Amino acid sequence: MSVLVYIDTISGNISKNAMEAVFYGSKIGPVTVVTNGGVSADKLASLGNFGATKVLVQRALQSQDASQLTRLVSATAGTTGATTIVFSQDLTGRAVAPRVSASLKAGLVAGAVSLPDAGGIFKVNVFSGKAFGNVKVNSAIRVVNLTPNSIALETGSGSAAVEEISVDCGAPSYTVKSVEKQEGDILLPEAETVVSAGRGLKGPENWGMVEDLAKTLGAATACSRPVADIGWRPHHEHVGQTGLAIRPNLYIAAGISGAIQHLAGVNGSKVIVVINTDPEAPFFKAADYGIIGDAFDILPKLNEEIKKLKAQN
Amino acid sequence: MKLLVCISKAPDTTSKIDFVENNTKFNEAGVQYIVNPYDEWYALVRALELKEALGGTVTTITVGGIDDEPVIRKALAIGADESVRINGNAKDAYYTAFQIADYAKKGGFDIIFTGKETINYNGSQVGGMIAELVGMPYISLASKLDVNGTTAIIHKEMTGGVEVVEVNLPFVISAAKGMAEQRIPNMRGIMAARTKPLQVVEPVAVDELVSFVNFDLPKAKSACKYIDPANVAELVHLLHTEAKVI
Numbered sequence: 384m385s386v387l388v389y390i391d392t393i394s395g396n397i398s399k400n401a402m403e404a405v406f407y408g409s410k411i412g413p414v415t416v417v418t419n420g421g422v423s424a425d426k427l428a429s430l431g432n433f434g435a436t437k438v439l440v441q442r443a444l445q446s447q448d449a450s451q452l453t454r455l456v457s458a459t460a461g462t463t464g465a466t467t468i469v470f471s472q473d474l475t476g477r478a479v480a481p482r483v484s485a486s487l488k489a490g491l492v493a494g495a496v497s498l499p500d501a502g503g504i505f506k507v508n509v510f511s512g513k514a515f516g517n518v519k520v521n522s523a524i525r526v527v528n529l530t531p532n533s534i535a536l537e538t539g540s541g542s543a544a545v546e547e548i549s550v551d552c553g554a555p556s557y558t559v560k561s562v563e564k565q566e567g568d569i570l571l572p573e574a575e576t577v578v579s580a581g582r583g584l585k586g587p588e589n590w591g592m593v594e595d596l597a598k599t600l601g602a603a604t605a606c607s608r609p610v611a612d613i614g615w616r617p618h619h620e621h622v623g624q625t626g627l628a629i630r631p632n633l634y635i636a637a638g639i640s641g642a643i644q645h646l647a648g649v650n651g652s653k654v655i656v657v658i659n660t661d662p663e664a665p666f667f668k669a670a671d672y673g674i675i676g677d678a679f680d681i682l683p684k685l686n687e688e689i690k691k692l693k694a695q696n
Numbered sequence: 697m698k699l700l701v702c703i704s705k706a707p708d709t710t711s712k713i714d715f716v717e718n719n720t721k722f723n724e725a726g727v728q729y730i731v732n733p734y735d736e737w738y739a740l741v742r743a744l745e746l747k748e749a750l751g752g753t754v755t756t757i758t759v760g761g762i763d764d765e766p767v768i769r770k771a772l773a774i775g776a777d778e779s780v781r782i783n784g785n786a787k788d789a790y791y792t793a794f795q796i797a798d799y800a801k802k803g804g805f806d807i808i809f810t811g812k813e814t815i816n817y818n819g820s821q822v823g824g825m826i827a828e829l830v831g832m833p834y835i836s837l838a839s840k841l842d843v844n845g846t847t848a849i850i851h852k853e854m855t856g857g858v859e860v861v862e863v864n865l866p867f868v869i870s871a872a873k874g875m876a877e878q879r880i881p882n883m884r885g886i887m888a889a890r891t892k893p894l895q896v897v898e899p900v901a902v903d904e905l906v907s908f909v910n911f912d913l914p915k916a917k918s919a920c921k922y923i924d925p926a927n928v929a930e931l932v933h934l935l936h937t938e939a940k941v942i
Binding site: 391394398447449450453472473474475477478479480481482483484485486488489490491492493494504506507508509510511512513514515516517518519520521522528556557558559560561562563564565570572576600618619621624625626628632633643644647650653654656657667668669670671672673674675676677680681684685688689691692 | 707709820824839853855857859863867923925934939942
C-alpha cells in the first residue's frame with residue numbers, strides 16, 4: 384500500500400496542513416512525499432518526523448499551476464507505484480486533486496475527516512458540516528483530499544531521504560501578474576484558535592479588543608458576513624457558508640447571533656465559545672461555553688484573565 | 697463569446713438535514729431546492745455580465761433528472777439564453793464532470809464556469825475534473841474575472857493572499873465570493889424563461905469511481921455551559937482544564 388503525498392511548500396515553509404497530510408499518509412502505508420519549488424532540503428528531510436521515508440522535489444517548478452502540478456503528481460504516482468495519493472484540502476489541493484483524479488481515473492475522496500476503516504471506507508464532510516458521508520473508492524488508485532485539522536498530529540523522529548527530480552510538467556497554463564499578500568502572521572485557514580466578531584461590535588473602530596485578545600491567544604481574527612459586506616473587515620476574514628469554512632480547536636464568537644449560514648462555516652470547530660447580549664441568540668445552541676453579556680465588557684476581561692493564565696504557566 | 701455555466705441544485709441553506717432508508721438517502725421531505733449559491737450568485741451572474749458587455753451566449757448545463765428543471769428555469773429567468781440537462785443520476789462527481797466534459801468538447805465554449813463547491817457535497821471536485829477531461833487550464837477559487845480579447849485577468853485565492861493571473865481562453869474557472877452580486881429575477885425574466893430552449897441530452901456511460909455507502913449525523917452537541925459574565929476567570933479555567941484548548 385504505497386502512499387504518495389503532495390505538499391505545497393511554495394512559501395518556503397512546511398505548513399501544518401502539509402505535516403498533517405504526511406502523517407495521515409503514514410498511517411495508511413509507507414509515504415513518499417512529492418513537492419516543488421525552493422524549500423530547503425533540511426526542512427524536507429524533517430518530514431521524516433511525520434513518517435515520510437522519501438521526499439521528491441521538483442526544483443524547476445516554482446509556481447502552483449494546477450495543470451503542471453497534475454502532471455508532476457500523476458507521473459510520480461506512476462514511478463512510485465502509489466495506490467493512495469493524499470493532498471491537504473487547502474487551496475492547492477482543491478485545484479489539483481480533482482485534476483489528478485480525472486487524469487488517473489482514480490476515485491477522489493473529497494474532504495476526508497478520517498482514516499479509511501478496515502473496509503476502506505472514509506468519512507467525509509457533507510452538507511456544509513451538518514452531516515458526514517461514508518464513501519468507498521471503486522478504482523485501483525484512490526486520491527484523498529484531507530480536511531485540514533482533522534487528524535491529531537504526532538511528531539516522531541526520523542529523517543527522510545531527499546531526492547531532486549525532473550518530470551516533464553509541460554508549459555504553464557497561466558502567468559502570474561502580481562501577488563497581493565494579506566496582513567497578519569497567522570493565516571485564518573490554518574489557525575488553531577480564532578477570535579471572531581460580528582455586528583454586535585457596532586463599528587470597525589471597536590475591533591481593537593478583538594485583535595488584542597487574538598494577539599494574547601496567538602489566534603487569527605475572523606468576522607461574520609454582514610461585517611465583511613459593509614466593509615468593517617476585509618472579505619478574507621468572513622467565515623460562513625459563502626466565506627471560509629474553518630475548523631479551529633477554539634472558536635470565540637462575540638456579537639454574532641449565529642445564523643445557520645454562519646454556523647456552516649464554523650461547526651467543525653472543536654470548542655465554541657459564544658459571547659452575546661441576547662440570551663435567545665441561536666449561536667448558544669451550537670456553543671460549548673456561553674456568556675450572556677456585552678462583548679465590550681467581556682472581551683477585555685477575557686484578555687486579562689488569559690494573560691494571567693499565560694503568566695502562571 | 698460562448699459561455700457555459702454548470703448549475704447544480706442544492707437544498708435551501710436552512711433545510712433540516714437527515715437521512716432515510718438506513719441512512720443511505722437524503723430525506724427530501726419538505727426540502728426546498730435552490731440553485732447552488734456559488735453557481736448562481738457568482739458563476740452565472742458574472743457570465744451574464746460578460747455577455748452583456750462583450751456579446752455572446754450563456755448556456756447552462758445541469759446533470760440531473762426532470763426534478764431539476766425548476767432550478768434550471770430559475771437560471772433561465774435570471775438571464776441565461778438556453779439550458780442543457782443531461783438526463784442522468786450522478787452517483788459521484790466524476791460522473792457529473794464526465795457528462796459535462798463530453799458535452800463541452802463538442803460546444804466550442806470559451807469559458808466554462810462552476811461554483812466553488814456545492815453546499816450539499818462541498819467537494820470542490822467538478823471544475824478541476826472537467827478541466828482535466830477537456831484539457832483546459834483550471835483557475836480555481838476566483839474572486840474577479842475580466843476578459844480582454846482572447847485573454848482573461850483573474851484574481852484567485854492563494855494561501856495568505858490573492859494572485860492576479862493572466863490566462864488564454866478557453867479555460868475552466870470556479871467562482872467564489874466577490875466575482876459578482878446576486879441578481880433577483882424579474883417578472884419578464886420569469887415569463888421568458890418558460891419558453892427558452894431546454895435541451896435534454898442522454899448521458900454517456902461512465903464508471904462510478906466513488907460510492908456513498910451511507911451518511912451519519914454529527915453527535916448532538918452537549919448543552920451549552922453558561923458562565924456568569926461577572927466571572928470570566930471561570931471560563932478561562934474551563935478552557936484550560938476541561939476543554940484543554942488554551
